[in-house]
Amino acid sequence: MTYPFLKGHGTRNDFVLLPDHDGSVHGALDVERVRALCDRRAGIGGDGVLRVVRTAALAATDPDAAALAEGAEWFMDYRNADGSVSEMCGNGVRVFALHLLQEGLVEAGTPIPVGSRDGIKVVTQAGGAPEDGLTVDMGAPRLVGRTEVSVDGRSWSARHVDMGNPHAVAFVDSLDDAGSLLEAPGHDAGTYPDGVNVEFVVRRGPRHVAMRVHERGSGETSSCGTGACAVMVAAAEADGALDAAAGAYRVDLPGGTLTIALDEQGHVLMTGPAVVVARGTTDL
Numbered sequence: 001m002t003y004p005f006l007k008g009h010g011t012r013n014d015f016v017l018l019p020d021h022d023g024s025v026h027g028a029l030d031v032e033r034v035r036a037l038c039d040r041r042a043g044i045g046g047d048g049v050l051r052v053v054r055t056a057a058l059a060a061t062d063p064d065a066a067a068l069a070e071g072a073e074w075f076m077d078y079r080n081a082d083g084s085v086s087e088m089c090g091n092g093v094r095v096f097a098l099h100l101l102q103e104g105l106v107e108a109g110t111p112i113p114v115g116s117r118d119g120i121k122v123v124t125q126a127g128g129a130p131e132d133g134l135t136v137d138m139g140a141p142r143l144v145g146r147t148e149v150s151v152d153g154r155s156w157s158a159r160h161v162d163m164g165n166p167h168a169v170a171f172v173d174s175l176d177d178a179g180s181l182l183e184a185p186g187h188d189a190g191t192y193p194d195g196v197n198v199e200f201v202v203r204r205g206p207r208h209v210a211m212r213v214h215e216r217g218s219g220e221t222s223s224c225g226t227g228a229c230a231v232m233v234a235a236a237e238a239d240g241a242l243d244a245a246a247g248a249y250r251v252d253l254p255g256g257t258l259t260i261a262l263d264e265q266g267h268v269l270m271t272g273p274a275v276v277v278a279r280g281t282t283d284l
């Protein structure tokens with residue numbers, strides 16, 4: 001049996017997209033298949049999988065997720081490369097929306113509601129070609145408290161920011177301080193019972209930061225959209241600029257740049273590129 005797939009990325013955070021509109025192809029996507037697809041040597045390769053399924057079709061296999069996305073025709077069923085489920089993926093949702101646009105599954109020029117396990121995210125075109133810029137209303141961040149992360153015996157205080165998924169944001173002197181990031185940074189398992197995405201951040205200038213990230217379930221990636229949002233929120237808080245009037249922050253990641261701002265409702269607006277680079281079939 002072969003299945004259609006696409007490959008795409010947002011600031012080099014890359015994904016295998018699996019069209020499964022009526023839920024009949026992949027059903028409840030299993031861990032082994034996700035791992036095989038994301039394998040960079042024996043598979044297609046990716047930081048995660050985006051199953052493209054109608055919310056109505058998801059109700060049969062995952063009624064809780066379907067309920068969270070009621071009102072959105074399309075649901076982004078996201079899995080990390082290790083097969084684990086996450087609530088949200090910021091880069092993924094831009095790639096997902098681009099795919100819907102390119103396939104004519106949604107109307108161009110109108111806001112695109114995308115269901116996720118963190119509710120509905122609305123994607124709009126930032127002006128120009130959708131590949132160049134899509135803006136996602138990522139919802140309101142939750143500033144939870146302070147925590148600690150560690151690498152190779154060094155530890156840093158970190159801000160716990162919840163963007164629907166969990167983040168620990170640590171300001172460091174140099175991005176090299178994070179070391180190889182081949183393993184997950186140490187963190188408080190009591191605070192993060194399901195693991196955490198850890199961001200290491202340096203200042204580059206006014207409202208301009210750079211970061212590296214170790215993602216739960218995927219390892220170090222070239223970019224993390226929810227992570228960049230968490231970083232912007234932590235930086236804006238430290239700057240006393242947690243409001244719309246403060247203006248946008250530029251967040252540089254190894255894979256590119258994202259622009260993050262707050263709106264009058266306190267929602268985080270993330271703007272960045274999205275690309276689909278391949279289409280094909282796989283028997284994985």
Ligand SMILES: N[C@@H](CCC[C@H](N)C(=O)O)C(=O)O
Pocket residue numbers: 013048080085086087088089090091092165166197215216217218221223224225226227
């Ligand atoms: N790369 C994503 C985040 C993917 C999920 C994350 N690894 C988690 O487990 O929460 C992004 O762009 O936000």
